[in-house]
Structures are given as C-alpha cells and as structure tokens.
Amino acid sequence: MAKEFDVVVIGGGPGGYVAAIRAAQLGLKTACIDEWKNEKGDPAPGGTCTNVGCIPSKALLQSSEHYDHAGHAFAEHGIDVKGLSLNLGQMLARKDSVVKQNNDGILYLFKKNKVSFFHGRGSFVKAESSGYTIQVKGAAEETISGKHVIVATGSNPRALPGAPFDEKLVLSNTGALAIGAVPKKLGVIGAGVIGLEMGSVWRRLGAEVTVLEALPAFLGAVDEQIAKEAAKLFAKQGLGVHLGVKIGAIVVGKKEVTVDYTDDKGAAQKAVFDKLIVSIGRVPNTTGLNAEGVGLKLDERGCIAVDGDCKTNLPNVWAVGDVVRGPMLAHKAEEEGVAVAERIVGQHGHVNFNTIPWVIYTSPEIAWVGKTEQQLKADGVAYKAGTFPFLANGRARALGDTSGMVKFLADAKTDEILGVHIVGPMASELIAEAVVAMEFRASSEDIARICHAHPSLSEATKEAALAVDKRSLNF
Numbered sequence: 001m002a003k004e005f006d007v008v009v010i011g012g013g014p015g016g017y018v019a020a021i022r023a024a025q026l027g028l029k030t031a032c033i034d035e036w037k038n039e040k041g042d043p044a045p046g047g048t049c050t051n052v053g054c055i056p057s058k059a060l061l062q063s064s065e066h067y068d069h070a071g072h073a074f075a076e077h078g079i080d081v082k083g084l085s086l087n088l089g090q091m092l093a094r095k096d097s098v099v100k101q102n103n104d105g106i107l108y109l110f111k112k113n114k115v116s117f118f119h120g121r122g123s124f125v126k127a128e129s130s131g132y133t134i135q136v137k138g139a140a141e142e143t144i145s146g147k148h149v150i151v152a153t154g155s156n157p158r159a160l161p162g163a164p165f166d167e168k169l170v171l172s173n174t175g176a177l178a179i180g181a182v183p184k185k186l187g188v189i190g191a192g193v194i195g196l197e198m199g200s201v202w203r204r205l206g207a208e209v210t211v212l213e214a215l216p217a218f219l220g221a222v223d224e225q226i227a228k229e230a231a232k233l234f235a236k237q238g239l240g241v242h243l244g245v246k247i248g249a250i251v252v253g254k255k256e257v258t259v260d261y262t263d264d265k266g267a268a269q270k271a272v273f274d275k276l277i278v279s280i281g282r283v284p285n286t287t288g289l290n291a292e293g294v295g296l297k298l299d300e301r302g303c304i305a306v307d308g309d310c311k312t313n314l315p316n317v318w319a320v321g322d323v324v325r326g327p328m329l330a331h332k333a334e335e336e337g338v339a340v341a342e343r344i345v346g347q348h349g350h351v352n353f354n355t356i357p358w359v360i361y362t363s364p365e366i367a368w369v370g371k372t373e374q375q376l377k378a379d380g381v382a383y384k385a386g387t388f389p390f391l392a393n394g395r396a397r398a399l400g401d402t403s404g405m406v407k408f409l410a411d412a413k414t415d416e417i418l419g420v421h422i423v424g425p426m427a428s429e430l431i432a433e434a435v436v437a438m439e440f441r442a443s444s445e446d447i448a449r450i451c452h453a454h455p456s457l458s459e460a461t462k463e464a465a466l467a468v469d470k471r472s473l474n475f
C-alpha cells in the first residue's frame, strides 16, 4: 500500500524544500523527494543552490576576496602581511563544509516540521481521481501518493554544441567550484552571472582570466550606466572581457583546451586555456520525471508550462523555480514554493515579479530591482534619475572601498520609485531597502526623508533618493 500524502514535492532545492516546509506548517501531510547525493552517497538536499550554486560560489567568493585583500588592500590599512600563501585545499574544504552545514540544516528543518524525506528520483506513475502515484527510485524503491504534487526539479547547465562538460578541462559550474590547482590561463565562455562570479574567484586566486561573450553589450539586462561602471572596474582588476565574439571550434587536448573564435572586428582568433568554464545559461530539468507519461505539458523551451499561479495543465499539479518560466533565482523559487503551498490550502499566496531583486556577487557587487533606464525609455515612461557615488560616502571611505554608485529612477509625475540600481560595496544588502520601498510603492522622497544611520553605506541610498530632486547634501 503506497504511503499517502496531501502534498508530494519532487525536488529539494530552494523551491522544493521551502514549499515542503510551508505546506507542513499549514498542516498538510507532506513528503519531499530529492535525489542529490554527496561524494559519500548521503542525501544532500538543497539542490543546485546549496550544492553547486549560490552557497559554494559565495563561500569561494568570500575566501578569494580575503586572499585578494590580504595581498593588495591590507597594506593601505597599515597591515603588512609577510609570506602570504594560498592553501587552496583548505579553501575548497571550507567551501565543502559550508555546503554540508546547509545540507544538514535542511534535513533538520524537515524533521522539525515533520516533512517526510525520500532520497531518490521521483517520477510520475499514474494519475487517479484521488491524486498521483509517484515512484521513488533510490537505494530502495518505494511508491507514494499525493493529492497535490509540486514539481521543483530545477535546471542543468547548458553545454556548447561539440564541447560536452567533462568537468576536468571543460567545466560547468560544478567543475568551476572545484578546480584543484589555480589554472594559469582560464577561459570563460559567457559573461553572465556565473562567468563573472567564477571568473572573479579564479582571477583573485591568480589565474589569467579571459571571458568570451557573444553579445556586443556588457551585461545587457543591467542598467547601462551601472554596467558601464562595472565594466570599467572589472577591466581595472584585470578581468579580460571580450564582447561580440563568435565561438568556433573547441578542441579538447590532454592538458589544454583550444578555442577558435571570431572577435568583434571579424578577425579570427585562437586561444589556449588550461581550463575552460562554459557558462552560457541553464536549461530546465525534467529528466526522469515521466512528465509525458501523465500528460504534463512543457513549453517550447522545455520548461513545465504554468500559469501565473504556478498551476500546470494537470489538476493539483504545480511547478515552481528554475523548471518554470521567469528568472532562475533561488529567492524566486522560494517565493513561488511558499505561494503554492498557501494556494493549496485556499490562501492567496502572491509573488510580485516586479520586485524580485538581482545580485551579482562580484567585487564590487551589482544589485538592482525594478526597471532599468533603458527599459523606461523603451516603454516611453517619463522618469527622473538620481545618482550618488560611494566616493562621497564616509563609511565607504573608512572601509577603503569607494567604487561605484547608487542610482534611483522615479516616475516624473508621481515620484514613485521605478527602479534602484547599485554597483558598489555590499550592494547585495543595500538593495533590500529598495525592495521594501518598491513593495510599499514608496516615492523617492519617502526614502530621502527617512533617517539613515551615520556613517553607513545606506546613506548613499538616501543621498541617491535626494539626488532625484537634485538636493544631495554630500555631493
């Protein structure tokens, strides 16, 4: 007899595990199935985000930034470091232990909230009037059933045609987080979020990094003024970004990878790398789900087709996170997971796609929420802009990190904040104030009139809001 649940969640990444916890909090008998295992074969819930995404990348970004500061920034503070050396093994081991703490934390949360965890691959068997039968294939085989099913099976890295990932020389994000010795020459294809974050890590640790990007504009989704400022700062750091290239043949040798490409002037180029990271986007993952077996519809891009409420074409089957449309972000997946659990019990779960923040964890960080200036122009919206440089912020000077700026975009008539864009220190934290403000439909004057602690980086946010009305106090 199959174990019966109110809700079965397939996938234990940020979308799935959070959906399972919220469903259990709401009194639903909940199961979560996840197949990820660590090198010992033990369950490692948390998905891409915890195992080979957000968490390990931020661990390495932090460690490599400490190393970079010890080598280049400490002297200015009067701290002389002699005999600085890199213990890459320890750095990678620390990253692994941070991942493990997060895996264990999720298992603990499942226990605390009485979510039944199944380790293995979940696939649809059949639909019945009472719900769905799901097979779990792990160390053992089991069959369970759910009145509702939430699919949260995530995404996989996109490979370049002709250059499959071997994780030795041609690396996806998985290999890029586990290079055992700093490569002399590191190639990166794709100047997107992963390319810039992982390129930054290995550059700081000593690699000569060349990033090859197909598009002619740098970070096209980012506000142009902010992207230009970031490009300048990255170039100064020595991150070699080549835009408008066309990748040709990729030949994988014994110890190196040769990439033929055409540059933005149409000239043929050849580059030889010790390692090549391919970060050209991700594809939704429905492998092994048997979606076709129960008639679960996919869209033309291979995502599970859902409406605005994450409902699929099948009754009581929902899908959230990277496997559905929308930005591939952990916090977007979590918000959708919570909203679906609440909809199942008849509440009005809601995700505001206009206020989902983006962060790129380079140094300086880039963060934004809402519309860019180029989007407002294209939409014909009349707006006012205000910027404030960190160079004029006392806390940034004290920190020794004065690069970048905060930029506000507000409606010309109503002053409602339409977008906030930051490149600079701790942009990832500063953006939260802008998200709250936009969620409450604040005006730039609201932020300008709120008392911000001194000295703090957040004063740059207040000053940028003041700048919308051309009344900055410190610039």
Ligand code: FAD
Binding pocket: 010, 011, 012, 013, 014, 015, 016, 033, 034, 035, 036, 045, 046, 047, 048, 049, 050, 052, 053, 054, 055, 057, 120, 121, 122, 123, 152, 153, 154, 155, 173, 194, 285, 287, 288, 289, 320, 321, 322, 323, 327, 328, 329, 330, 331, 332, 333, 361
């Ligand atoms: P996933 O996290 O991919 O989880 C899906 C889970 O389902 C996996 O554990 C998988 O094994 C399991 N699964 C799949 N099929 C089955 C099945 N049939 N049965 C059982 N289990 C199954 N986002 C951010 O917001 N901030 C960041 O800083 C950030 N950094 C990133 C860095 C990198 C290098 C990468 C690659 C991604 C990063 N992301 C970041 C994106 C983020 O990781 C994803 O948006 C997020 O993980 C999506 O969550 P999810 O739950 O939809 O899917």
Ligand code: NAI
Binding pocket: 160, 189, 190, 191, 192, 193, 194, 195, 197, 212, 213, 214, 215, 247, 278, 279, 280, 281, 282, 327, 328, 329, 358, 359, 360, 361
């Ligand atoms: P991406 O979409 O951010 O960037 C891919 C880049 O590759 C684009 O600039 C694209 O123009 C370029 N590209 C595509 N095909 C190419 C080709 N053939 N040759 C050269 N360039 C090519 O994707 P990325 O970096 O792989 O990351 C995947 C997703 O993971 C991100 O979109 C994001 O949703 C998520 N992520 C989020 C992070 C964060 O929130 N800080 C960190 C890392 C990943």
